[in-house]
Amino acid sequence: MSERIYIFKRFERFWHWSQAVLIITMLVTGFEVHGSYSLFGFEDAVSYHTIAAWMLVSLWVFAIFWHFTTGEWKQYIPTLEKVNAMVKYYATGIFTHAPHPFKQTTLRKHNPLQRLAYLFVLLVINPLIWFSGWLYLFYDVWPDYGLADLPLEWVAVAHVIGAFMMLIFFIVHVYLATAGHTWTSHIKAMITGWEEVE
Amino acid sequence: MKTSKSVIAALLSTSLFLAGLAGAAEQPATTAETDKTVVAKSKRETSTADHSKYEELQKQFKQGQEVTEACIDCHTEAAKQIHKTKHWTWEYTNPKTGQKLGKKNVINNFCTATKTNMTFCAACHIGYGFEDDSFDFASEKNVDCLACHDTTGTYKKYPGLSGHPAYEPYEWPAKSGKFKPAVDLQKVAQNVGKTSRRTCGACHFFGGGGNAVKHGDLDKSLENPSRYLDIHMDKDGLDFTCSTCHSDGKHDVAGSRYHTQASDNKGPLLRGQKDDRNPATCQACHGDTPHEEDERLNTHARKLACQTCHIPEYARSPQLTKMSWDWSTAGKMGEDGKPMKIKASSGMIAYDTKKGDFTYDRYVIPEYKWFNGEVLYTLFGDKVNPDEVVKINDFRGEPNDPGARIWPFKIFRGKQPIDAEKRSLAVFHTAGDDDTAFWQNFDWDKALTTGMKAMGTEYSGKLSFVSTEMSWPITHMVAPKEDALSCAQCHNKNGRMQGIDGIYMPGTDNTPLLDKLFYIIALLALVGVVIHGAIRLINDRKEAE
Ligand code: HEM
Numbered sequence: 001m002s003e004r005i006y007i008f009k010r011f012e013r014f015w016h017w018s019q020a021v022l023i024i025t026m027l028v029t030g031f032e033v034h035g036s037y038s039l040f041g042f043e044d045a046v047s048y049h050t051i052a053a054w055m056l057v058s059l060w061v062f063a064i065f066w067h068f069t070t071g072e073w074k075q076y077i078p079t080l081e082k083v084n085a086m087v088k089y090y091a092t093g094i095f096t097h098a099p100h101p102f103k104q105t106t107l108r109k110h111n112p113l114q115r116l117a118y119l120f121v122l123l124v125i126n127p128l129i130w131f132s133g134w135l136y137l138f139y140d141v142w143p144d145y146g147l148a149d150l151p152l153e154w155v156a157v158a159h160v161i162g163a164f165m166m167l168i169f170f171i172v173h174v175y176l177a178t179a180g181h182t183w184t185s186h187i188k189a190m191i192t193g194w195e196e197v198e
Numbered sequence: 199m200k201t202s203k204s205v206i207a208a209l210l211s212t213s214l215f216l217a218g219l220a221g222a223a224e225q226p227a228t229t230a231e232t233d234k235t236v237v238a239k240s241k242r243e244t245s246t247a248d249h250s251k252y253e254e255l256q257k258q259f260k261q262g263q264e265v266t267e268a269c270i271d272c273h274t275e276a277a278k279q280i281h282k283t284k285h286w287t288w289e290y291t292n293p294k295t296g297q298k299l300g301k302k303n304v305i306n307n308f309c310t311a312t313k314t315n316m317t318f319c320a321a322c323h324i325g326y327g328f329e330d331d332s333f334d335f336a337s338e339k340n341v342d343c344l345a346c347h348d349t350t351g352t353y354k355k356y357p358g359l360s361g362h363p364a365y366e367p368y369e370w371p372a373k374s375g376k377f378k379p380a381v382d383l384q385k386v387a388q389n390v391g392k393t394s395r396r397t398c399g400a401c402h403f404f405g406g407g408g409n410a411v412k413h414g415d416l417d418k419s420l421e422n423p424s425r426y427l428d429i430h431m432d433k434d435g436l437d438f439t440c441s442t443c444h445s446d447g448k449h450d451v452a453g454s455r456y457h458t459q460a461s462d463n464k465g466p467l468l469r470g471q472k473d474d475r476n477p478a479t480c481q482a483c484h485g486d487t488p489h490e491e492d493e494r495l496n497t498h499a500r501k502l503a504c505q506t507c508h509i510p511e512y513a514r515s516p517q518l519t520k521m522s523w524d525w526s527t528a529g530k531m532g533e534d535g536k537p538m539k540i541k542a543s544s545g546m547i548a549y550d551t552k553k554g555d556f557t558y559d560r561y562v563i564p565e566y567k568w569f570n571g572e573v574l575y576t577l578f579g580d581k582v583n584p585d586e587v588v589k590i591n592d593f594r595g596e597p598n599d600p601g602a603r604i605w606p607f608k609i610f611r612g613k614q615p616i617d618a619e620k621r622s623l624a625v626f627h628t629a630g631d632d633d634t635a636f637w638q639n640f641d642w643d644k645a646l647t648t649g650m651k652a653m654g655t656e657y658s659g660k661l662s663f664v665s666t667e668m669s670w671p672i673t674h675m676v677a678p679k680e681d682a683l684s685c686a687q688c689h690n691k692n693g694r695m696q697g698i699d700g701i702y703m704p705g706t707d708n709t710p711l712l713d714k715l716f717y718i719i720a721l722l723a724l725v726g727v728v729i730h731g732a733i734r735l736i737n738d739r740k741e742a743e
Contacts, residue, residue, distance in 0.1 A: 035691055035707035042686040042705045090730075095737045140497045153702035160709060164716035168723050175727035179734075 007109050007195045012072075015063050016190055022059065023166065025052045030163050053133055060126075076119050079112050086113040094179060104197050114176075121169055128162035250388035259383035262326045262362055263339040268387065270338055277338035279449035284456075285324045287335065288312070292457050297575055299456045305578055307590050307612035307666040308406040308523060311625040314652045318629040320361035322401040329360040344383075345400070349391040353381055354400070357629070395431060396421050398440040410517040414562060414608040415674040419515035427515055429678045443478045453478030458593070458671055460571040461503070461601045462486065480504040501701060503569075503603040505673050507683040511561045512608055512672050518546055518558035523612040526663035528554035529640040537640070552628075552637045554613075564606030564672050566698060570595035571602075578653055581621045582664060588623070590668035597700020604698060608670040615646065619658035623666075625649035 008016070025048065032038065032045040040048060067073040085101035090113075092098070102111040110118065135147075135155045142148055180186035181196050189195035249255055254268045270277050284290045289300035301319070305311045312319040320328040325340045327333060334340060342361065344353045355363050356370045356378060363381040364370075370378050399421055406412030425432040430442070446452045453459075453476060462481035467473060475482060484504075489495035498507070513519040530551060532538030537551035546558050572594045582588045595602040615624040626649035628636045636645035642661050650657040688694045689705030702708065 033704050034709075035689075035705045036713070042689045043684065046685070046704075095733055097741070140493045151702065156702055156704060157709060157712065160712060161716075164712075164720065167716075168720050171720065171723045172727060175731060178731065 132159035277341040314627040318357040321355040347390040414512040414519040513560040524555040568595035569605040570599035606672040618660035618662040
């Protein structure tokens with residue numbers, strides 16, 4: 001028996017997928033800029049990364065605005081309730097189709113583990129990438145802001161650490177997208193807005 | 199990106215040109231071609247004096263000095279100005295280090311030292327008769343005006359004449375049976391004019407004993423260079439002469455390799471501006487933020503000399519430049535017991551009994567290092583360590599030195615004699631007709647005895663050879679901007695700035711430990727989810743059965 005509930009609004013879906021494209025772009029071009037491989041060529045990789053950075057920044061500004069005006073930011077308030085149950089579920093229950101310990105509703109879209117993971121992204125990974133990326137972007141004018149002596153290496157290393165964390169998040173996130181009621185129910189939900197739940 | 203831009207530009211200009219053709223019929227014939235000749239002509243005609251009309255110059259001059267006397271009759275201050283320059287004194291005291299440099303004092307790793315060889319070396323002195331220390335540096339008539347101001351191309355000074363041109367037909371090279379014609383001083387004197395790439399180049403293109411040998415960024419092809427070879431001297435373009443940049447207006451030459459300016463953080467010099475700045479830096483014309491389209495490039499100039507990107511390779515003419523000279527092998531005779539020369543496949547001399555082994559190269563990627571303006575020479579008498587590579591000149595600098603920039607250099611490597619007991623670079627007698635000249639008898643002891651004596655000391659009798667390096671900052675043969683280095687030529691694992699301290703360069707795989715750590719974590723995550731997924735899949739299958 002399953003029912004369908006409306007989880008992701010139009011803006012959220014747009015936000016999610018455009019962010020996905022941009023972050024993949026940033027990963028691909030970023031690690032080329034870093035020197036991990038050669039794909040577009042350094043110069044073009046820098047251009048694409050810079051363009052994508054501006055797009056991502058604009059998108060985030062919209063998203064933050066949207067979250068606060070709609071009150072959706074509350075979705076990310078962390079809770080430790082049922083975290084243990086969630087861990088247990090992913091470790092064992094999921095293999096036997098045991099009942100999901102978390103009941104998804106329009107008001108509580110994310111399970112407690114998701115909440116923690118996204119909060120980590122929002123509070124650690126993103127600020128790290130943002131802040132360092134922003135500084136990196138304005139390297140040319142550092143002396144005008146008294147930053148002439150800031151070693152570029154520090155900024156770059158912070159950015160690279162952020163980038164690697166994003167990469168790892170990305171791997172796990174893509175996999176967990178298959179861990180819904182069915183293999184594809186989460187993914188369909190992010191496309192249509194409607195999630196199949198138990 | 200760049201190529202597509204230039205294709206568009208080419209298409210645009212072609213269509214503009216075609217459009218122009220349509221209207222051209224009615225227009226007077228002022229094509230680009232005639233404009234160019236007008237410019238060239240007018241350049242010659244800027245002078246208000248025609249020296250061929252001067253009475254003072256209507257005579258048969260027997261000697262160079264007679265011409266000079268005629269010159270300084272009118273140009274009363276010229277010789278006095280020359281007297282102050284290192285072109286004349288062959289001596290230069292570095293104001294920062296106090297070291298006494300100049301051709302008179304420096305020992306290099308090419309022909310090494312001028313001291314006992316002045317009849318030969320003086321072919322590139324702007325004077326007459328600089329044979330030895332007895333030369334009268336206060337004499338005005340000894341100044342050679344024609345070496346720099348000849349416009350006929352017939353005034354030549356050959357080695358062996360102590361700075362005089364050939365007044366009689368002169369056998370050169372020695373014993374070759376070939377005779378160079380005597381100079382027509384009257385003709386030369388009547389056709390004097392401004393200095394040119396050819397007059398400066400007569401010495402500076404041939405340093406080290408032949409075309410292109412020494413600098414790597416200066417050779418005879420700069421007499422008539424293409425745009426590709428030198429954007430500033432391009433004969434069909436800007437057509438700069440050497441003095442366009444290097445003149446101080448008082449017969450001295452701005453810019454110096456003995457005391458090179460490493461950076462210049464000022465805007466362009468304006469006409470008439472009272473400033474004792476060096477007018478020969480790039481910034482003296484271009485300012486210090488010349489890249490209008492891309493601020494990032496101006497930012498690069500905080501760390502890099504302009505030359506580093508804009509002279510991507512030297513010896514691009516494509517004349518080969520000499521890269522090394524090993525004196526330690528000199529003196530070997532051929533099978534016939536006579537001095538020999540062996541040619542390399544390039545046609546260049548690879549071995550010469552007189553000089554030892556040589557190597558050459560062209561389109562050479564420079565070596566890069568930090569340079570802060572301080573140049574320190576290893577001079578005669580300075581203690582050297584025979585087990586280490588001796589730096590003939592050390593262009594010094596660290597990443598954080600004020601004004602330091604990363605510069606391109608030609609590093610000329612060699613092996614040359616030292617007095618092993620005195621632990622000093624040795625001076626030896628090479629050229630000359632006497633019995634002790636190395637090129638007469640190939641006897642190191644004799645050549646060293648004479649050379650060291652001339653330096654006011656005695657040869658200990660202990661000869662050994664030491665490896666040396668001499669740095670030549672690369673600053674000429676500036677390429678057109680489309681040929682400047684592209685980002686990835688440095689921002690690359692194998693990029694050009696490898697080994698340069700004090701810079702963080704994206705694109706060079708520069709955080710290997712951090713990368714490894716995260717690769718492992720990422721891999722674990724990947725393996726984890728794959729296993730997790732696999733188990734789910736298997737269970738699903740089982741259930742379905
Ligand atoms: C998912 C997001 C992102 C990822 C995965 C990412 C990844 C990377 C990586 C790996 C590098 C190479 C760093 C180095 O080796 O020095 C890099 C460079 C850079 N990133 Fe990001 N980045 C992201 C977002 C951003 C954002 C949001 C900005 C700006 C606000 C930004 C600006 C830059 C800049 C300016 C560079 C240096 C490019 C250059 O060399 O000029 N990045 N990025």
